[in-house]
Amino acid sequence: MDDRNEHGSESSGSGSHTGQSQSGTRTRIGLDVGTSKVVSARGDNVSPTTDSQLNAFFDVPYSALHEQGLKANRTPFYREDDRLIVYGDASEKFAHIFNANVRRPMAKGILNPHEPQATHVLETVLGTLVPVSRNPGELLAFSVPAAAPETGHELTYHEETIKRYLKGRGYTPLAVNEGLAVVLAELAKEGFTGIGISCGGGMCNVAISYLSIPSLTMSLAHGGDFIDSSVGAVVNEPATRVKAIKEETLDLTREGGDKIDKALHIYYDRLIESLVDELGKAVQKTPKLPRNDQPMPIVLAGGTSKPNGFRDRFEKALRRRSWPFQVGDVRMASDPLTATARGALVAALAER
Secondary structure (H helix, E strand, C coil), X not given: CCCCCCCCCCCCCCHHHCCECCCCCECCEEEEECXXXXXXXXXXXXXXXXXXXXXXXXXXXXXXXXHHHHHHCCCCEEEECXXXXXXXXXXXXXXXXXXXXXXXXXXXXXXXXXXXXXXXXXXXXXXXXXXXXXCCCEEEEEEECCCCHHHHHHHHHHHHHHHXXXXXXXXXXXXXXXXXXXXXXXXXXXXXXXXXXXXXXXXXXEEEEECCEEEEEEEECCCHHHHHHHHHHHHCCCHHHHHHHHHHHCECCCCCCCHHHHHHHHHHHHHHHHHHHHHHHHHHCCCCCCCCCCCEEEEEECHHHCCECHHHHHXXXXXXXXXXXXXXXXXXXXXXXXXXHHHHHHHHHHCC
């Protein structure tokens, strides 16, 4: 697919970091393909360079005047028949202006089968972060969610669509489980042994890892979007506005507030309880977990985990249950928004 970025030449995101480094070694790329955002990491696993783009779009009716206005403001868009598709970070600005919701090419961690623009928009967003490779065959690792019973065939389509696009850009793609990527990013000192939990926009992903080998992966088909849409429905506000309030002011350590704040507390608690409950069920169905005498550290990542107080609420819910392993410290990722991409980069760097 071509990159139809109407305000200039082909969008390259962090393109200046591609190619060969000064030492002559090829770069590797890690990619978090999330429902809410796509995040890239490149370089080394000590101090990688990261970049991101909102995985969303907003369409407006086509007219020559509208098109000229978007070009004048250097807004990324492309034309699709009688619509102008504004994509990436700019789409949220338009949604706020028109008091409406952005549309997403992905839902619940995978391509949205009910969105006609899904594949085109996702590939366009990916193109802003993944330039055409200057070294054919350059390895790129990207995140995929754990398979859920109701999304097995759709997950296959999602993964293969991304692989084909990346191959077309000149890369050798490698799929990495999202929960495992969190472990790879944050638990090197623990020998990549522990539990990685990524709480994103479309879903929550969990991986229990022993020495980087996943012994259990599972997903919950709820995440930040579930909170935003549920709160929006009960307070009669667009989910995009709820999301902005959640990201800017929500503090789960403080009760009270207005009706939006109260509803956010309610649905955050529901999400946490559902996640812990589903993890408990998955552990019960996996009787042969590797034995480990040491407490298992747990790392939380993803934008949905960012509000102050999330870690404490999750830990309380977790410790109310009994587990067939010792629960160690529950910690936030060093940078929750980039952890999955950084972990994917670790996986890419590990490949020869």
